[in-house]
Amino acid sequence: MKLVRVGKPGAERPGLIDAEGRVRDLSGVLDGLGPQALSDEALARLAKMDPATLPVVQADRFGVPWTGIGKIVAIGLNYADHAAEAGMPLPAEPIVFLKANSSLNGPDDAVMLPRGSEKTDWEVELGVVIGKVARDVSRDEALSHVAGYCVVNDVSEREFQIERGGTWDKGKGCDTFCPVGPWLVTRDEVADPQALALWLDVNGERVQKGSTATMVFDVVTLVSYVSRFMTLHPGDLICTGTPPGVGMGFKPPRFLKAGDTMRLGVDGLGEQGQTVVAYA
Numbered sequence: 001m002k003l004v005r006v007g008k009p010g011a012e013r014p015g016l017i018d019a020e021g022r023v024r025d026l027s028g029v030l031d032g033l034g035p036q037a038l039s040d041e042a043l044a045r046l047a048k049m050d051p052a053t054l055p056v057v058q059a060d061r062f063g064v065p066w067t068g069i070g071k072i073v074a075i076g077l078n079y080a081d082h083a084a085e086a087g088m089p090l091p092a093e094p095i096v097f098l099k100a101n102s103s104l105n106g107p108d109d110a111v112m113l114p115r116g117s118e119k120t121d122w123e124v125e126l127g128v129v130i131g132k133v134a135r136d137v138s139r140d141e142a143l144s145h146v147a148g149y150c151v152v153n154d155v156s157e158r159e160f161q162i163e164r165g166g167t168w169d170k171g172k173g174c175d176t177f178c179p180v181g182p183w184l185v186t187r188d189e190v191a192d193p194q195a196l197a198l199w200l201d202v203n204g205e206r207v208q209k210g211s212t213a214t215m216v217f218d219v220v221t222l223v224s225y226v227s228r229f230m231t232l233h234p235g236d237l238i239c240t241g242t243p244p245g246v247g248m249g250f251k252p253p254r255f256l257k258a259g260d261t262m263r264l265g266v267d268g269l270g271e272q273g274q275t276v277v278a279y280a
């Protein structure tokens, strides 16, 4: 299933994408797409429904496809070729950081440059959505704790991230820096999360292309690894790192300015697009 939330910011209604690509309204059968809707049992109940019995709704805007995201855990330098372009050694263990929840943004909503930003950059990523509490889970169990997958743009301000001291978090959690969606695709529809192409265009030019096949630490490893350090709860999101082609990897580096557009996608998980706007 492809689950969505459509409508104005703050007033989105839950839905699913039918076989013809239309949005079917779930607001008559679900209170919303919160953490409780992401369990295997709840998803199995939804999967039994015939989409034809649900009203078609106009998808004027997609929101983040689910609500109740308790935390956004992100993984740094998780593609060997991206670590090389960043001039960083391959990590011996996953690099884990948190993105502020206040950075969450609809998949096609504008991305706003922070005040004074000169080094805002793009990062297409595979997002992993937790469906069942994961506390110190083994690799064998890991995927059973995953509800599904989504596209994430891990927008990053490189000066704030790298040149201003301390951890990366200052450059990762700015408002609008975490576009998610358009869909939450349930894990049954993703046969192999390590065989997905990812891409990102800036102003129509393909700058990132890669495959989850070249991740340093795969999804199974990441869910198990992160769950040793913090309990993962239904609705939590893991951003699994970005392939090569980010702006700071260009010579000379390229960064976003107001008016620029990004378009990005992951195989089977849909596409998102943002226009960059000035700080306001």
Ligand code: ZN
Pocket: 074, 075, 076, 123, 125, 154, 239, 241, 242
């Ligand atoms: Zn990232």
